[in-house]
Amino acid sequence: MSETRWLDDDEQRSWRTFLWASQLLHESLDRQLQRDSGMPHTYYMILAMLSEAPGRSMTMTELARRVRSSASRLSHAVSKLETLGWVCRGKRPGDARTTVATLTDEGFAALAEAAPGHVEEVRRVLFDRLTPEQAEQLRDIFEVVLANLNSTDGC
């Protein structure tokens, strides 16, 4: 057992500021999408990732990797998206294990309608307040964080 390396005052301040801000930021995004387009942010991202894939289709596993989601979360989400008629599930012939999720035309339309308002909100809560240098710093910081989390969580 080693001594706990507590956060000093500067770190404490950085930490809580980031924590509160990112929490409020996520909530703002979620609220805007829910209010204006009737979907949570997670679902928006699933639709967005599918829309960028060839044939608007992706394996469940691949899709989960893309949206940084657990298999379980994605499965529940796609079930809901299926009942909304925005996504449909299919099987690949010759492979009974993998399921392929495909964005329907209705799903694409819902995404297209939600996108402008969502982008506005992203600007409002983040980019409109940041200098270009800060946007760059932001990316540099979280690329490191992301790389770390991607590697260590699989252990």
Add this chain to the structure above:
Amino acid sequence: MSETRWLDDDEQRSWRTFLWASQLLHESLDRQLQRDSGMPHTYYMILAMLSEAPGRSMTMTELARRVRSSASRLSHAVSKLETLGWVCRGKRPGDARTTVATLTDEGFAALAEAAPGHVEEVRRVLFDRLTPEQAEQLRDIFEVVLANLNSTDGC
């Protein structure tokens, strides 16, 4: 209706990187606390804020403001924390409206036990990967974001 100002490639990259990273970061924190101390991160923060208050007590409204929570979320959370025996509710004599939440000794003990592991996790996912300059940039960025969200959400 104005044209949508879409995100350019740099912004898109910054945005998604931040989004995925902060999401995974929150999940990591939550998982660690849930696993090692049986509480979600939100509850940890409530306990932490109470522990720093004079008399380990705070009004529900003030506590909600401190943890950036809705009144509803806080009320539900404090109800749960009460059943765990970590917090208790009380009334101020001469004021029948305001409820005062107080951290119990058991609550303080639970917090004290959870703290070292939590701080380790914060270091592991964030500060150990950042230079001191980056920690400063992080604070500068999110102070702006936070100020913006605090002011605009009340409208």
Add this chain to the structure above:
DNA sequence: CCTGTTTACTTGAGCGCTCAAATGAAGCCG
């Protein structure tokens, strides 16, 4: 006073998420 408004907080329904367990197909090996 009485009435309408604001303040402080609670409640309940519904939903998305987590975790653990289950299903069932594929691949591997003696």
Add this chain to the structure above:
DNA sequence: CGGCTTCATTTGAGCGCTCAAGTAAACAGG
């Protein structure tokens, strides 16, 4: 081939959160 492991995905229980509605005390103006 038969059994073991791994892989891809689903399922169900339980929980925290949101939103809308409800309660009830304090206050403000006629």
